[in-house]
Amino acid sequence: MKIKTEQFQATAREELKTRHTRTHLDLVGLLLREKRQATMGLFPDPAAALDLGRTIRAEAVERLPELLEQFERNAAARGAVVTWARDAREANDHILRIAKEHNVRLVTKGKSMVTEETGLNEVLLKNGIEVFETDLGEFIIQLLEKPPYHIVGPALNIPVRQICDLFLDKGIMKEPTLDPVELGHAARIFLRDKFHYVEMGITGVNMAVAETGTIINVENEGNIRLTKSSPRIQVSVMTLEKVVPTMRDAMHMLRLLCRNSTGQLLGSYVSMDTGPHGKGELDGPEELHIVILDNGRSSFYRDTEAREILRCIRCGACMLECPVYGKIGGYPYGWAYSGPMGQVLNPLMLGQERTRDLYRACTFCGACKAVCPAGIDHPRKFLSYRAGDARGDPTYGAKRRPWTERSFMEMFTWATKRRWRWDLGLRSVRPFINRHAREGFIRNMKGPLAGWFKSRDFPGMAPKTFHDGMHKRGK
Amino acid sequence: MSQTGKDEILGRLKAAPKKAIPPRPAVPPLNELALNREETIGKFVENLTSLGCEVHRVRDPGEALAKLTEIARAAGLKRILASEDDVVAPLDLPGWGRQNDIEVFTPKDCRDREDFKRIAFEEAQAGVTGVDFGVAESGTLCLIHDASQPRLVSLAPIRHIVIVPADRIRPVYETVTDKLFAAEGTAPSHLTFITGPSMTADIQATLFAGMHGPKDVTVILVEETAA
Numbered sequence: 257m258k259i260k261t262e263q264f265q266a267t268a269r270e271e272l273k274t275r276h277t278r279t280h281l282d283l284v285g286l287l288l289r290e291k292r293q294a295t296m297g298l299f300p301d302p303a304a305a306l307d308l309g310r311t312i313r314a315e316a317v318e319r320l321p322e323l324l325e326q327f328e329r330n331a332a333a334r335g336a337v338v339t340w341a342r343d344a345r346e347a348n349d350h351i352l353r354i355a356k357e358h359n360v361r362l363v364t365k366g367k368s369m370v371t372e373e374t375g376l377n378e379v380l381l382k383n384g385i386e387v388f389e390t391d392l393g394e395f396i397i398q399l400l401e402k403p404p405y406h407i408v409g410p411a412l413n414i415p416v417r418q419i420c421d422l423f424l425d426k427g428i429m430k431e432p433t434l435d436p437v438e439l440g441h442a443a444r445i446f447l448r449d450k451f452h453y454v455e456m457g458i459t460g461v462n463m464a465v466a467e468t469g470t471i472i473n474v475e476n477e478g479n480i481r482l483t484k485s486s487p488r489i490q491v492s493v494m495t496l497e498k499v500v501p502t503m504r505d506a507m508h509m510l511r512l513l514c515r516n517s518t519g520q521l522l523g524s525y526v527s528m529d530t531g532p533h534g535k536g537e538l539d540g541p542e543e544l545h546i547v548i549l550d551n552g553r554s555s556f557y558r559d560t561e562a563r564e565i566l567r568c569i570r571c572g573a574c575m576l577e578c579p580v581y582g583k584i585g586g587y588p589y590g591w592a593y594s595g596p597m598g599q600v601l602n603p604l605m606l607g608q609e610r611t612r613d614l615y616r617a618c619t620f621c622g623a624c625k626a627v628c629p630a631g632i633d634h635p636r637k638f639l640s641y642r643a644g645d646a647r648g649d650p651t652y653g654a655k656r657r658p659w660t661e662r663s664f665m666e667m668f669t670w671a672t673k674r675r676w677r678w679d680l681g682l683r684s685v686r687p688f689i690n691r692h693a694r695e696g697f698i699r700n701m702k703g704p705l706a707g708w709f710k711s712r713d714f715p716g717m718a719p720k721t722f723h724d725g726m727h728k729r730g731k
Numbered sequence: 732m733s734q735t736g737k738d739e740i741l742g743r744l745k746a747a748p749k750k751a752i753p754p755r756p757a758v759p760p761l762n763e764l765a766l767n768r769e770e771t772i773g774k775f776v777e778n779l780t781s782l783g784c785e786v787h788r789v790r791d792p793g794e795a796l797a798k799l800t801e802i803a804r805a806a807g808l809k810r811i812l813a814s815e816d817d818v819v820a821p822l823d824l825p826g827w828g829r830q831n832d833i834e835v836f837t838p839k840d841c842r843d844r845e846d847f848k849r850i851a852f853e854e855a856q857a858g859v860t861g862v863d864f865g866v867a868e869s870g871t872l873c874l875i876h877d878a879s880q881p882r883l884v885s886l887a888p889i890r891h892i893v894i895v896p897a898d899r900i901r902p903v904y905e906t907v908t909d910k911l912f913a914a915e916g917t918a919p920s921h922l923t924f925i926t927g928p929s930m931t932a933d934i935q936a937t938l939f940a941g942m943h944g945p946k947d948v949t950v951i952l953v954e955e956t957a958a
């Protein structure tokens with residue numbers, strides 16, 4: 257997958273023009289929010305349930321190395337083959353090797369953000385292996401060659417007419433239709449053959465249970481179950497933070513995941529593998545390969561603040577809550593991970609220099625943090641990246657801000673540090689500011705501050721400060 | 732790659748500074764745990780119904796078969812794939828099929844994996860299974876997969892008919908998983924929680940059933956089972 261995080265502003269501007277995207281997203285967002293609140297409200301104590309989820313994820317991340325070893329031990333004891341991959345390349349090479357060893361020509365995939373991250377499809381296709389995304393949304397964007405729009409609904413924004421044209425063009429169906437149900441049915445028929453004859457299935461992992469060595473997938477369509485049931489070889493790829501301590505923890509997280517991502521009590525299908533299939537079974541994998549992918553995560557794990565993002569369970573709730581995402585949609589974020597979770601994760605994975613617009617696209621309303629079942633404080637992370645920029649901190653490749661901004665900030669800090677400087681400053685800038693104010697607001701300005709005023713207004717200043725006024729009355 | 736990769740990754744994780752593990756907050760038990768038998772069954776049925784599943788309550792296995800006949804007639808079923816789990820096997824569905832002019836395939840009839848897959852994907856108009864547990868909190872059907880309960884029976888055909896003994900209904904997931912995952916090495920290799928039909932909302936958020944799996948999930952809830 258091409259990384260386009262640098263083009264955030266340009267893409268956002270484009271997306272703002274497509275009205276369709278916005279009105280539709282607004283509706284979906286409203287509906288989902290209502291369903292989420294209703295299902296979360298079914299917990300006897302919703303706040304405590306949320307709190308427990310956050311604690312489980314925090315514990316899982318703090319105990320990460322120990323839990324991963326325990327998970328590997330238990331999964332291997334049941335016959336799963338566990339492999340560790342340092343980066344995307346190692347993971348892809350490994351999966352390609354398994355495919356080649358078994359002469360695999362046809363692969364189906366369940367939706368997984370991690371293989372989106374590693375660009376696995378391109379690698380398999382280049383080696384002559386047919387790969388089909390089978391989640392309806394992923395299937396559509398694979399045909400369109402577009403990145404996912406949202407981690408839960410990757411093709412939510414694509415208009416029906418475009419899907420119809422696409423399906424006709426690619427021979428998925430013969431007769432045009434604008435009915436989403438019939439389009440879905442055409443995809444069912446087309447993919448059914450693939451499921452029947454698939455030789456290797458590739459899935460992501462929602463949770464890996466350390467205590468039992470079990471991997472868990474949650475879905476609604478059944479494509480993951482088919483991908484795990486029909487072929488003889490199953491490869492499930494997980495990033496290393498997917499692990500939870502116990503099966504009980506997994507069950508609680510399952511409830512939180514489903515309620516927060518789609519407002520369901522539970523996804524239609526939750527499937528749990530503890531090793532490959534047993535003796536005499538007619539379906540299910542003879543070989544179960546689990547790939548644990550690092551891809552840079554263990555490096556920022558050393559930073560106790562940064563590692564907080566590893567708690568994320570990919571529910572997607574923060575995106576639909578985010579007022580910025582609500583306007584611009586998923587594309588501007590330029591990678592597999594969009595919205596607030598992407599704004600936190602992408603700078604750590606890709607470096608701050610190419611993602612600096614991401615963590616500035618924030619109103620600091622805190623809606624993401626409030627909803628997050630994993631207990632991530634997104635706004636706080638944005639502030640720390642921005643502070644990193646100001647310092648030119650090389651840890652995540654921050655690049656210093658322009659000298660104009662820096663010197664302005666230094667002056668500002670200097671001025672605010674002493675009471676008399678501040679008062680003096682106020683008095684001296686007041687006439688200047690008020691001269692530019694129209695109807696009590698400065699709406700634009702020339703010079704180095706022009707950019708700031710493009711999207712903000714600054715109120716004019718009262719002739720006297722509150723303090724001065726009080727002072728006078730007191731006398 | 733794997734050994735050095737693993738050592739490197741774990742090495743970095745272990746060398747990282749530690750932070751205190753936060754204490755677990757107290758969470759009140761789920762409401763379903765306080766329900767009596769009849770209420771638990773009621774909750775299970777209520778949840779299934781709101782998922783769009785048809786639920787038929789019958790007294791005994793004889794009535795269950797009669798209901799199955801009715802369902803098969805109404806839907807015009809001619810070819811059914813049935814599992815051989817401990818709920819369905821005692822019903823002798825192949826015998827029932829002969830009486831009702833319905834071809835019933837079972838895993839035993841299949842020559843091999845390919846043959847089974849052909850029947851599951853191409854032939855069967857419905858899959859019939861039992862359950863190992865039902866869970867009231869979300870109307871969930873729990874299936875343990877083994878030689879008698881292949882995965883595709885409840886998945887590949889467009890219709891899934893499930894026979895649920897009432898005494899297998901449990902209040903919450905943990906009552907099921909605590910038992911199944913209690914001892915090391917005894918956990919089922921594959922466990923599925925089915926909650927309603929196969930769904931999608933990927934095109935313009937239009938919700939519809941029958942994406943890749945069953946479009947209809949019909950539950951026959953049996954009050955008393957023989958044994």
Ligand code: SF4
Nearest residue numbers: 568569571572574628
């Ligand atoms: S950051 Fe939190 S709210 Fe956002 S996807 Fe992850 S778990 Fe969900």
